[in-house]
Amino acid sequence: MLINAVNIPTSFVIIGFLYLILPIMTWIVLNGQRSSLVSLWCGGGLSIGSGLLLISLRGFVPDWATFLLANLLIFTGYLFRIQSLRLHLTLPSWPTRWMVFAFLMFIVVFESIHLGLGDALLRTEFVFLYNVVMNLMLSLLAWRIGRRYGSSNASFIFVTYLLGGLIMMLRLIALLKGEVQADVMVANIMTTQAGIIGLIGTIATHFGYIGMTMDHLVKNETKIKTDKLVALRQSQQVIAQLDRQRSLGALSASLGHEINQPLTAILANTQIAKRVINKEPVNSAQLQNLLDKIIHNTRRANLIIERIRSFIKPANMEMGIVKVGSLVRDTVLYIKEEAMIHHIAIVFDIDNGELLVKGDVIQLSQVLLNLFRNAIEVLKQNTPRRLTISVKHIENVIVTTISDTGSGLSEEALKRAGEAFYTTKADGLGLGLSISKSIIESHHGQLLISNNEEGGACFKICLPALYHQGKLELF
Amino acid sequence: MIAVVDDDPEIADALSTWMGILGFETTVHGSAEKLLAWLQSNGNKTSRRVKGDNVSSCPLKAAILDINLPGINGIELAHKLRKQYRDLPMVLITALRHDEVQSLGSLPLGVSFIRKPFDLDVLEGILFQSKD
Structure with missing residues (x-):
C-alpha cells in the first residue's frame, strides 16, 4: 500500500x-x-x-x-x-x-x-x-x-x-x-x-x-x-614591561651614579683602614669605626640594587604602609643627575609629620618617576626650569603635586592625557600616564591633570590618608 | 686646611678622615654655597694685599669638590674658586660619565676630575702633584 x-x-x-x-x-x-x-x-x-x-x-x-x-x-x-x-x-x-x-x-x-x-x-x-x-x-x-x-x-x-x-x-x-x-x-x-x-x-x-x-x-x-x-592582556603585559625597560634604560645612568656613591665610600674607607693598620700603634677604635662604615655602605649599595631589581620585576600589588614624603625624596634620587645636567632646579615643599597612605611602594614610585621624567622632558625645552614637588595633608587626602614651569598642556592634551596610546611626544608610547592613572585608581586615589595659572603643567596625585579622625581607614 | 665638598656625608666623612691621617685639617660642606659662605667669613680674616696685588690669600691648601651638588655644581664652584685663588689645587670628583661632565661646561685651567669610585692614592697624587 x-x-x-x-x-x-x-x-x-x-x-x-x-x-x-x-x-x-x-x-x-x-x-x-x-x-x-x-x-x-x-x-x-x-x-x-x-x-x-x-x-x-x-x-x-x-x-x-x-x-x-x-x-x-x-x-x-x-x-x-x-x-x-x-x-x-x-x-x-x-x-x-x-x-x-x-x-x-x-x-x-x-x-x-x-x-x-x-x-x-x-x-x-x-x-x-x-x-x-x-x-x-x-x-x-x-x-x-x-x-x-x-x-x-x-x-x-x-x-x-x-x-x-x-x-x-x-x-x-x-x-x-x-x-x-x-x-x-x-x-x-x-x-x-x-x-x-x-x-x-x-x-x-x-x-x-x-x-x-x-x-x-x-x-x-x-x-x-x-x-x-x-x-x-598579553600585549598589555609586554607593553608594561617595555615601558619599564625603556624607563630603566633612561634610569640606568642615574642608578649607576647612585651605586657609585657607596662604592666610593667603601673603597676610601678600606684604603684608609689599610693605612691605619700599617701605622704603629694600631688605633683599633678608628679601625672599628672604618669597618662599620664599610659595612654600612655595603648595605647601602645593596639597597640600591634591590630597588633596581624590584623595578625590573613585574610585581603584583604588595600593599603596605607608605610614607609619601620619604618616597618622593627617594624617587627624586633617580632623576637628580638628569635634572642637574639640564640645570633644572628641584624645589620641595613637603609637610612635616607623617604623610602615610596604604599602597604598593614600587608602583607608587613608578608613578612618581614617570611624572618626574615627563616634567624633565618638558623642562629641557623651556626656561625657567623649575620642578616643584609638594606633599600636603589636606583633610583626609595626601596630595602630591608635581608642578613644572614648562609649556603646559594644550586643551586637547588636557582632555586626552591619561588615555592609553595618546602622546604628544614624538617617541612616546602614550602609556606612561595611562599606567600611572590606573595605578593611582587601583589605590583608590585620583590623578588630576591641569595647568598652572602662571603656566606649566600640574599633576596632582590624591591618595586617601591612612589615618584620619584617629581611625585606621581600611580600603 | 683642606675643603671637602660633597653632598654625600659618607664620602665627605671618608675624605675628611683620610686627610686627617695625612695630617691636614678639613672643612667639610654639603654644598657649594656653604663653602662659599664659609670662605666669606673665614677667608677675610686671612686675606691680605701682596705688593698691591688684589689676590686674596686663601685659607685653603686644597679643595676636593664633588661635581654633582645641589644648587651651584662643582664645576661652577671650581670656576669661582679659581677666580679668587689662582693657585689653589683643586680636584673634582664625580660619578658622572666623561660626556656628561663635558656637557656641564669646561673645567678651569689646571683642574681635572676623577670618577667615583677612585683610588685615594690617585686623588692624593693629583691634588698634591704641584707641590712635589
Missing part, C-alpha cells in the same frame, strides 16, 4: 525542488556568513536538486540529460558539499585539479559503461555505488564536526547521510543479487524507503546545516573574543 502511496517520479520532483529551495533558504538565513563554506554547501545543494529534477523528468527529456547530466550534477553537488564540510573541519580543501579530474573520470566511467558496454544494470550499480560512497563520506565528515565542536545539529546531517548511504548500499546489494530491477522509477520497497528518507533527510540536512553553522559561528565568535582578550 505504501508502495502505491508514493509515486516515485513525484518524490524525485519534490526532493529535487526541496534541494533547490532549501539551499537558497539556507543562503538567506546565513546572510552575512556567506563564506566559501556556506556557498559550497548551498551551491552543492542546487546542483543535486537540478540533477534530481532531471531524473524525475526521465522520459520527457533526452536520455543524456536525465542520465549523464543528472548524475554529473549530483556527483558535483556531493563534491561541493564534501568540500564545504572539510572546510568546516579546517581540513585543506581538495585541489581544483583533483575535482576536475574526478569530474572527467566520472564522465569517462559513466559513458564507457553506457556506450562501451551498453550495460544499463552496471550503470545503475555504478550510480548507486558513487551515491553510497559520497553519502558515507558526508556522514563521516558531519560526525567529525559534531564531535569536534560539540554541535548536536551536525548529527542531523550525520544520521541523514548515514541512512541515505545504508539504503543505497542495500539497494546496490539487491541489484547485484538481481533481486530488484535496475530502473529506479519502478516502485518497490527500497525506492519507497529511499524516497521517504530522502524527503525527511533533505529537510533535516539543511536545518542541521544552518544550526551547525550557527553553533560554529557563536563558538568562533566567543573564541575570537577570548583570544582577543588574552592577546590584549
